[in-house]
Amino acid sequence: MRALLVEDDENLRHGLAAAMRAAGWQVDESADGAEGLYLAEETAPDVVIVDLGLPKMSGMELIAALRADGRDLPVLILTARDSWQEKVAGLKAGADDYMVKPFHAEELLARLEALVRRSAGWSQPVLDFGALKFEPAAQRVELGGEQVELTSFEYRLLEYLVLRAGQVVSRSELIDRLYDQDYDRDSNTVEVFIGRLRRKLDPAGKLKPIETLRGRGYRFALAPVGRD
């Protein structure tokens, strides 16, 4: 998943970005509103985190500009002002959620997971595929009621595919979303991780959750249960 973090306080930005990277996010950082808007349009992030008090262009203006461009990606605002007036104004301007400073990085990560899940069309916290169940907020995967142990990268890869269940995701899109920009695109790491995921999620080889479409990419093939 790719996130854009627009925050002018360097310590907070670095701290949050580090926590997000540790959780497997690709993070683009910006310290002002104008650059933030540029990056939001260039890098097509899955979620944007915006501080309200920004130099050059305020967070509200950034959100309004994004919405005016017709971009409906989820936006979370960070604010130091803990007032409902501010929250209502921010959400009316087009934000999807807010967090009041100071906050725990874990809570921010959980909120981001929820935002991305919701924007993928999942309103419930647990993504139910029958035998397989995903709980993004807890980064938890269950197979037949048993928790599956995944590495952070494996989880990210799976989550990206699951949130787009039924859609074909190209190899280059996966690399773009899951790796740093200087990643060697010719390496076969994605194939290796897909192989590992298949072994972990489908040890018996009957479920076949991840399909390979030759020359096009991968697809999470299980049908959701009770999705609204």
Place this chain on the structure above:
Amino acid sequence: MTESPAAAGSLRRRVLLSLAVALLVFFGATVAVLEWSLAASLARARAELLETQLMALIAAAEPVEETRGLDLPEPPDGRMLSPDSGLHAEILRGDGRPVWRSPSALGLEFSLPPPGEPGTRRQWMQAGGEGPGLALASMTIDWEFDDGVVEPFRFVVAQSLEPWQAQRRAFRLGLVGWFGALAAATLALLAFVLRRVMRPLGRIEQEIREMETGQREQLSAGWPEELRGVAANLNALLRRERDRQQRYKESLANLAHSLKTPLAAVRALLTGADREPPVGRDAIRAELTRMDRIVAWQLRRAAAAGVAGSVGLAPVAVAPVLRDLAATLDKVYPERRVRCELDVSEALRFRGDEGDLQEMLGNVMDNAWKYGDGRVRCSAQSIAPERFALRVEDDGAGLDPAQASDALARGARLDESRPGQGIGLAVVNELVRAYGGEVRVERSALGGAAVILVLPGG
């Protein structure tokens, strides 16, 4: 027109100056009108007097048959006999030759207009050179002698203008003198009245100066009716400002003091970090959380304290605020799929700040969204003139009376697993009380909590 600093600087001077100018114009005009009317009546009196004297002169004339002339053995007015008396007379023949002249007219030249036909009466003035001038009257008559011969004669009476002019001078002098004295007295009286009227203003100024130097806390009592409102408002403003300052001071002191304990704890924990076994991050994190909650609480409390006595605010429509908040909460808690019924009249108004209303309702509704089970009802009813009760209910577990009073009192965290709760209801309580209202927590018919806010309506 630019005003001189002196006139701009003192109300009293302004009033006196304006009144002095007005009095000058008024009295000047009055003197002019009175003098003009006096002059007119004097002229009328003078003309009548001349006429009478002319008639008396004619009556006193006696014919001298031998010369066919006229003589005045006994002039009608004694003044005609003495020089410089100011009353003169002359009788002329039709051809202008004098037949008689009063001894008083010695050395005088009368400039006579043409006599006219017999029966012609004339009155005119003659400038007197250095002297005062003369008023003259003449009449030409045909005198019939005993032998039946008729001869024309012209009778002339002249009177010095001196006495008339003296009368006018005296009148003017008296007038100006009296009116001047009257104007001066009026101004003096007004100055006295103004001084008395302005005295309370001077007192207010003095008391304000005393307040500036800290000798006084409030304006004293006993002001005249017109200043009572100003003094009361000023006192209220001062009191409010002092209260607010006091509250800010207290909040700041509370904040500083309450932060010291967790700061000391963090310092102690960090000192212990060198030792074995090292202290965990969790302990420091717990202290940071405590500091965060202290800051949040004190900040909100200070905001609540700020609204006390905020009068004169435009009334705020309640229903749109409820709708905005419901939309915001639906966005923040989409999983909860809350069905919210709003049973609040569009006409309902809250008398206060919109941000405060949002803060109160935001906290209460946030709880309903979080702790309810998917059903929320917001309703309002008027309970007294300019007072309404807003009821926010949910179908969650609700609060028992002990929990409710705990939540209202202060930072009690009712459910550790859901962050953010704790000071919400306490903040609502502070704000509602700052508006002179009250908060009650009851059991809702929906099954959960019913939070009732009693607020001032508009």
